[in-house]
Amino acid sequence: MVGTRLKDVAERAGVSIKTASNVVRGQGRVGDHTRERVLRAVAELGYQPNTSARHLRTGRSGIIAFAVPDLTAPYFAELAAQVITAAKKRGRTVLIEDTRGDPAEELRIACGLSDPLIDGVLLSPLGLDQAALAARERHIPLVLLGEQSYELPVDHVLIDNAAAARRATEHLLSLGRRRIAAVGRPAGPVYATTDQRMYGYLTALHDAGVPHDPRLVPDTPAFSRPAGAAAVRTLLALDAPPDALFCFNDQLAAGALRAAHEHGLKIPDDLAVVGFDDVEEARFSVPSLTTIAPDKKGIAELALDALLRGIDADGQGPSPVLHFADFELMVRESTRPASAATSGRTGA
Incomplete structure (x- = not known):
């Protein structure tokens, strides 16, 4: 629907504008049932947040990057689908990157250089150089996925x-x-x-x-x-x-x-x-x-939550955590x- 406002979404879902805003922005504590009503209203009305205005107002675009070494590999394709689903629930848009395991490309993405609008990065590295990443000048919120071990001050999501x-x-x-x-x-x-x-x-x-x-x-x-x-x-x-x-x-x-x-x-x-x-x-x-x-869904949920905490804290959050998903x-x-x-x- 052309010209749909956040107020229209709130009225359709039967919630306050603040609650609707929290759902769309992926912030605040909102119950699953309420979140589903708001997201249903967003879909029915065709509401699209103005990311440019959001970026000017908050300094954040609502866009995150998810980088994998091989998007043609079925595991990474299925995991990417779960990340997109988890991000939508939190009012975020996902930019998918395929690094082909190239250390230089992984470093570029980890530094947030793939797109100036991204708020943070989920990265499943293959050949990333730890020393180069530790010395990076731009510290964008970053969460690592997979079993490559790095001694870095970032959250890491993996299975045993x-x-x-x-x-x-x-x-x-x-x-x-x-x-x-x-x-x-x-x-x-x-x-x-x-x-x-x-x-x-x-x-x-x-x-x-x-x-x-x-x-x-x-x-x-x-x-x-x-x-x-x-x-x-x-x-x-x-x-x-x-x-x-x-x-x-x-x-x-x-x-x-x-x-x-x-x-x-x-x-x-x-x-x-x-x-x-x-x-x-x-x-x-x-x-x-x-x-x-x-548990691909669990991996995606853990990674998104960890990344959004880092974004909200502007990189000043608690000590990094190893998050283990089930299997x-x-x-x-x-x-x-x-x-x-x-x-x-x-x-x-």
Whole structure:
């Protein structure tokens, strides 16, 4: 509706103008039911805040940046959707950035240089240089996501990757599998995510008294379907091939399932497979994929709340916090027949 005012939104929702303003701006304490009424009124009336006026009045635009290393990766695409949803609930607009893992691009975005109007940045870094970030001249509110470890005075949202990997491996061990391969470790430099998932895998084997066979950890150059398929072909050529796979993401697992099919293996009878990320593909693959499901909605909510606190405090808030989101092991057909599938929840 042309010319819709905030007053019109407030009247439609049956709330005060201040309450409507708080919802639209993502500020103040507003109950979920009231927030939903206001947002419904915003949608019905087509109300659009004047971000230019807001910026002049408050110095804030209501725009935040969310930067990921690869937006084509299903996990990051699904997480971005959750961030957008969480931001809308708080009256914020999200600018999505794809860094391709380029340290220079990650630093540029972390410094708020991608857009002069953004109020803060959510960043999932891959190659970001800690020293360069610590020395940055412009300190825009920043929250980090993911498992890369940085000694920086910013909030950080993640899941316990080691615990999740241990849970996945323990599930395979509970099925009586002992030749469990880990698919996802590269031959070159290892990122924190890979390192932590490898640690959880090895810990589960050690605790179960199962010797680790290095041949069951093939070089895997990328978290991709072709890399997963290539790794499984290498594993199946061994004199004693694996009876189970723990793949470090669902794309690797998808490639693994394809390679297993090409070799005439039955899943899970001949080879049980567990992935990581619980992307939509995992639920619709044949067989459906057992996988670790990070709480993407929880990650987005934690990250948005932490960032908005930083924005409201103008960078003078309390000490930075590590925020741990939950995860679940979703048990599906790739480790158990569909009729017996269940899901087990564990805390991070």
